[in-house]
Amino acid sequence: MEHTDYAALGERVYASKLPNGLQILALRRPEYSRQFAFFATRYGGMDLRFRGEDGTGWVDTPAGIAHFLEHKMFDTEDGNALEILAANGAVDNAFTAAHITGYYFEGTRGFEENLRTLLSFVSVPYFTPESVAKEQGIITQEIRMCQDEPETVAYYQLLECLYAHHPIRNQVVGTVESIAGLTPELLYACHRAFYRPGNMVLCVAGRVDPDRVADLAREILPPDASAAAQVDLGQPEPPGAVRPTARREMAVSMPLFALGFKGEPAPAGERLRQELVGQLACEVLLGPSSPLYRRLYEQGLVNATLDCYYDAAPGCAHLMVSGESRDPEQVLEQLLQEAGRLARDGVDEGLWERLKRAAYGGMVRRLNSLESTCIDLAQAYFEGEDYLRFPQRFQSVEREHVRQLIARWCTRERAALSLILPAGGAAQSRERR
Amino acid sequence: MQIRHKALAEGVELAVCQSEQFKTGLLSVTLAVPLAQRTATAYALAPEVLFRGSRNYPDMERLSAAADQLYGAVIGPGVRQRGESQCVSFLCSFIDDRYALDGTALLEPAAQLLGEVLLDPATEGGVFCKDYVAGEGANLADEINARVNDKRGWSIFRLTQEMCAGEAYALDKLGDAQQAVALGPQELWGHYQRLLEGARVIFYYGGSAEPDRVEQAVRRSFASLIRDRNTHLPCQVVARPGQGVRRVEEGMDVTQGKLAMGFRTGGVTMGTPDYPALLVCNALYGGTAHSKLFRNVRERMSLCYFVSSMLDAVKGLMVVSSGVEFAQFDRAEQAILEQLEAVRRGDFDQAEHQAAVRSVVNALLSRRDSQGQMEQDCVTQLLAVGGWTAPEELAAAVERVSPQQVAHVAGQIGLDTVYRLTEKEEG
Incomplete structure (x- = not known):
């Protein structure tokens, strides 16, 4: 199999595309005890409307279906895949995000056998009306649990403020009502539309033999090389936020907030570069060594829970700040002021050099994790880009790019603030013995 | 290494x-x-x-x-x-x-x-x-x-x-x-x-x-x-619960109930001879997706959204944590205890035992792949038992644990306290 060396990072990645369109990426890490495999499809919680199999009409599916499908994929004719892998000592799991669904396992032995299991349960659907009904009960519990998570509620409340109709507004898990109508037929249709090898990537890392991985994938996956269904993400979004603020009361000890600045999606081939510029903009605005962070912290307006990051999916991108604060409105005001100052005066050169260096170190550190690295490689592949070329991207990014992004995105018109306020969080206690 | x-x-x-x-x-x-x-x-x-x-x-x-x-x-x-x-x-x-x-x-x-x-x-x-x-x-x-x-x-x-x-x-x-x-x-x-x-x-x-x-x-x-000091770091291990199960219930504005059950491990802690068997017992009972709690209480009976058991091996505690609907508290609690009873009776097959051993071995060997986890383990062991045992060495001991030893260790585990987080009562 062909490979690429990334000398500055000490990495080698083997890559190959099978005739059925499946991309295989293998990161050799012989010094690790574990092997990790990640099998993902470019399909997630926001891909709700797609072109039907006859190629003419559009199919609308209920919110939460990609996540529901992820849960159901673990059912096989021979039992639950989780249990099969666990019986082999491996740990496996899956996640559904807005635009990707990934399945993975990690283990220290039986890699090939586990990989067979993974490839087979993800590619062979097996649903019955009974198993779907049962899963509705389980996922209803998961939805309830999300409803009790203040961070999750704050996040989606913010997306509803920022976006008019982009499907990222939908909760990945869906709602109790939206999943109630799911049927095996609908799940099979989504599997056919998006779980085709040409829409998927298999990324492995650790002590692995890339050629064996390719052989197994060839043997187990279908030969079908057709493209995935076309997805409709709706009309382009207006540039501004649709609602400046929203609030809700929950059992929390102090106000929690998520605030966002609506941006624009990056052009093809530029997504990782925009992500880097966006991340650096976050560091400049509100990172731990920024002047504003120190001011807010010293005023007691933010604490160590504060997080500021760039977030994007096909058709949308935004900067996001979340944390706890006694006065989130004040945080937004000072942030807008600081953004105005940076847009006018530009980024301090000393700060810029330090932040770039620190961000570079952060990306090198992330490579310690097989999980993160495989997921990053897979996501970049879906964007048509090469994740491990980040040293080159660092060289091409200048502080003027960061200034421009802040000037364009971080304005009052593009800002929204989502609040979670304390409501009767104190517990009542009863005891009996 | x-x-x-x-x-x-x-x-x-x-x-x-x-x-x-x-x-x-x-x-x-x-x-x-x-x-x-x-x-x-x-x-x-x-x-x-x-x-x-x-x-x-x-x-x-x-x-x-x-x-x-x-x-x-x-x-x-x-x-x-x-x-x-x-x-x-x-x-x-x-x-x-x-x-x-x-x-x-x-x-x-x-x-x-x-x-x-x-x-x-x-x-x-x-x-x-x-x-x-x-x-x-x-x-x-x-x-x-x-x-x-x-x-x-x-x-x-x-x-x-x-x-x-x-x-x-x-x-x-x-x-x-x-x-x-x-x-x-x-x-x-x-x-x-x-x-x-x-x-x-x-x-x-x-x-x-x-x-x-x-x-x-x-x-x-x-x-x-870097100067001499003499600090004793005691840890009181309570081998068995007192008389009667202690029960605490608290209300809060939540949509899903949480059930937490605390057990004493009968004096088995990190560094004692039964420690490898306790690790296997926990994995078999509720530590993995192949465990009794996961397969029976969650999957087969659909009583909990999540349910798992975990150990504090320094203090000698086991905790079962689960998310349940308010109406299911009693049934879930009963089912969780029945599964422990099954382990005590030795009511598990070779495949379950082997899966538990493999998962513990896998978890131990995987610690090597994280700098942070190695730091945690080393500091914990130096403090708790005053020495370092490599994951491979403990893994080898785990491989030797017999089904009888697992049942024996489960027999030492005793329920002490049950905590329920439920919905807030009106008024």
């Missing part, structure tokens, strides 16, 4: 795990003391104040800039509980010299920065700065009060508080919210000086540097800490 540890003074140890596996190096200093009501808050607060600024980098912006300069070294405090010890840790993770763009050595400056934060803080009138103490006191109080936000974590926290009432274990490692806002700079300074003088000290390094180089860097940057 062995861990080599040596005493630098009485009660002061250095452990080094040399390896080129990672892109980074990790250096930590842990100050361990008995968890006590009188001191817990101060010892949790002091490290937060220290990270507000040192003499040379007197505010967060400058301290953070110094870390940025070291390719974004991640530097910060952590308060951990190990059994009934409170461990005040200072950690620094920095990229390995091999990946620095300008080829500079990073271990020495990282050790120096960490040493400076601990031993040369920013001061006012010879004690901590007043604003820093007030600000961090308020933050610590907020953090303690915010425990309630994570409902699963809260239910486990409340369970252990109730179950171990009267034992040091029940104290919050973060201390008390009211004390946190009341502590003044002078008082906190006094506490911190006593921590530096009296705590057991463990230095840990994982990364590519030679042990000699590490020792030199540590001796240079932490000279005043």
Whole structure:
């Protein structure tokens, strides 16, 4: 199999595309005890409307279906895949995000056998009306649990403020009502539309033999090389936020907030570069060594829970700040002021050099994790880009790019603030013995 | 990749795990003391104040800039509980010299920065700065009060508080919210000086540097800490529950109930002969997706959204945590206990036993792949049993555990306390 060396990072990645369109990426890490495999499809919680199999009409599916499908994929004719892998000592799991669904396992032995299991349960659907009904009960519990998570509620409340109709507004898990109508037929249709090898990537890392991985994938996956269904993400979004603020009361000890600045999606081939510029903009605005962070912290307006990051999916991108604060409105005001100052005066050169260096170190550190690295490689592949070329991207990014992004995105018109306020969080206690 | 540890003074140890596996190096200093009501808050607060600024980098912006300069070294405090010890840790993770763009050595400056934060803080009138103490006191109080936000974590926290009432274990490692806002700079300074003088000290390094180089860097940057000390770190192991199961139920504005059940392990703890069997027993009962709790209570009976068991092997506790509908509390509790009864009877087949052994072995060997986990394990073991057992060695012992041993260990496990977090009653 062909490979690429990334000398500055000490990495080698083997890559190959099978005739059925499946991309295989293998990161050799012989010094690790574990092997990790990640099998993902470019399909997630926001891909709700797609072109039907006859190629003419559009199919609308209920919110939460990609996540529901992820849960159901673990059912096989021979039992639950989780249990099969666990019986082999491996740990496996899956996640559904807005635009990707990934399945993975990690283990220290039986890699090939586990990989067979993974490839087979993800590619062979097996649903019955009974198993779907049962899963509705389980996922209803998961939805309830999300409803009790203040961070999750704050996040989606913010997306509803920022976006008019982009499907990222939908909760990945869906709602109790939206999943109630799911049927095996609908799940099979989504599997056919998006779980085709040409829409998927298999990324492995650790002590692995890339050629064996390719052989197994060839043997187990279908030969079908057709493209995935076309997805409709709706009309382009207006540039501004649709609602400046929203609030809700929950059992929390102090106000929690998520605030966002609506941006624009990056052009093809530029997504990782925009992500880097966006991340650096976050560091400049509100990172731990920024002047504003120190001011807010010293005023007691933010604490160590504060997080500021760039977030994007096909058709949308935004900067996001979340944390706890006694006065989130004040945080937004000072942030807008600081953004105005940076847009006018530009980024301090000393700060810029330090932040770039620190961000570079952060990306090198992330490579310690097989999980993160495989997921990053897979996501970049879906964007048509090469994740491990980040040293080159660092060289091409200048502080003027960061200034421009802040000037364009971080304005009052593009800002929204989502609040979670304390409501009767104190517990009542009863005891009996 | 062995861990080599040596005493630098009485009660002061250095452990080094040399390896080129990672892109980074990790250096930590842990100050361990008995968890006590009188001191817990101060010892949790002091490290937060220290990270507000040192003499040379007197505010967060400058301290953070110094870390940025070291390719974004991640530097910060952590308060951990190990059994009934409170461990005040200072950690620094920095990229390995091999990946620095300008080829500079990073271990020495990282050790120096960490040493400076601990031993040369920013001061006012010879004690901590007043604003820093007030600000961090308020933050610590907020953090303690915010425990309630994570409902699963809260239910486990409340369970252990109730179950171990009267034992040091029940104290919050973060201390008390009211004390946190009341502590003044002078008082906190006094506490911190006593921590530096009296705590057991463990230095840990994982990364590519030679042990000699590490020792030199540590001796240079932490000279005043490397002095003899004699600290006893007791941990009261209660082998069996008292008479009758203790039950606590609390109401809160939640949509899903949380059930947490606390067990005593019959005196089996890390370092005792039955410890490998306890690990297998926990995995078989509720530690994995192949466990009895997962397959029966969650999958077959659909009684819980999640249910799993976990151990505190230093204290000798097992906790089962689950998310259930309010109406299912009784049935879920009963089902969870029935599964334990089945393990005690030896009612499990070869496949279940083997899956449990494999999953424990896998988890142990996987620890090698994380610098942070290796640090955790090494510090825990040095504190709890005074020595280091490699994961491979423990894994080999786990492979030898028989089904009879698992049933025997399960027979020692006794239910102590049940905690339910349920919906708030109207009115």
